[in-house]
Amino acid sequence: GAVVSQHPSWVICKSGTSVKIECRSLDFQATTMFWYRQFPKQSLMLMATSNEGSKATYEQGVEKDKFLINHASLTLSTLTVTSAHPEDSSFYICSARDSDRASYEQYFGPGTRLTVT
């Protein structure tokens, strides 16, 4: 099946620094990718929809300037958490749809655990 990777799988950063998380579709092209965040024992909350070659669409309440999304190619989307604070500590998961298939399935990455100290 289709594979989505995320890098890094976990990261610890100091408060005030920025951290970049990569989401790659390894064996398919993805015009659209999605970024979610998940707090412990809670649901996945959609943060934004990442569109290749255009600006991301952010969900209500998500700060665009804090969570920068860049979808520069059909296989790579990045999420940059700028000026991170402890409350940004969370599990970030990306997913992608296969652009070439009329499939309903959405493929998820393994997630990135961010801890801000």
Place this chain on the structure above:
Amino acid sequence: AQKITQTQPGMFVQEKEAVTLDCTYDTSDQSYGLFWYKQPSSGEMIFLIYQGSYDEQNATEGRYSLNFQKARKSANLVISASQLGDSAMYFCAMREGRGNTGKLIFGQGTTLQVKP
């Protein structure tokens, strides 16, 4: 308003027995899709089963089946012959509309524990 509702925060089931995880949804779209995912403690999201709004038959995938009751707007997951490895968090999700760009909205999740 909550679009996907899972009312069972936690469930227990005895190994080898069947268990039903509840999910109700709310949408005004005629075309939508319903998904179930499993999330073990490792955090990965594992796709289990899909039901399209126009599918007349209930979806089945191995030990998983989806009890789709469109008029009641419910899409319950049935796991037969539970195994210890089924212990995980389970999420119901919905995608509204057609096309490949539809975002998924997730329910609150149900933690399932399978007892030996």
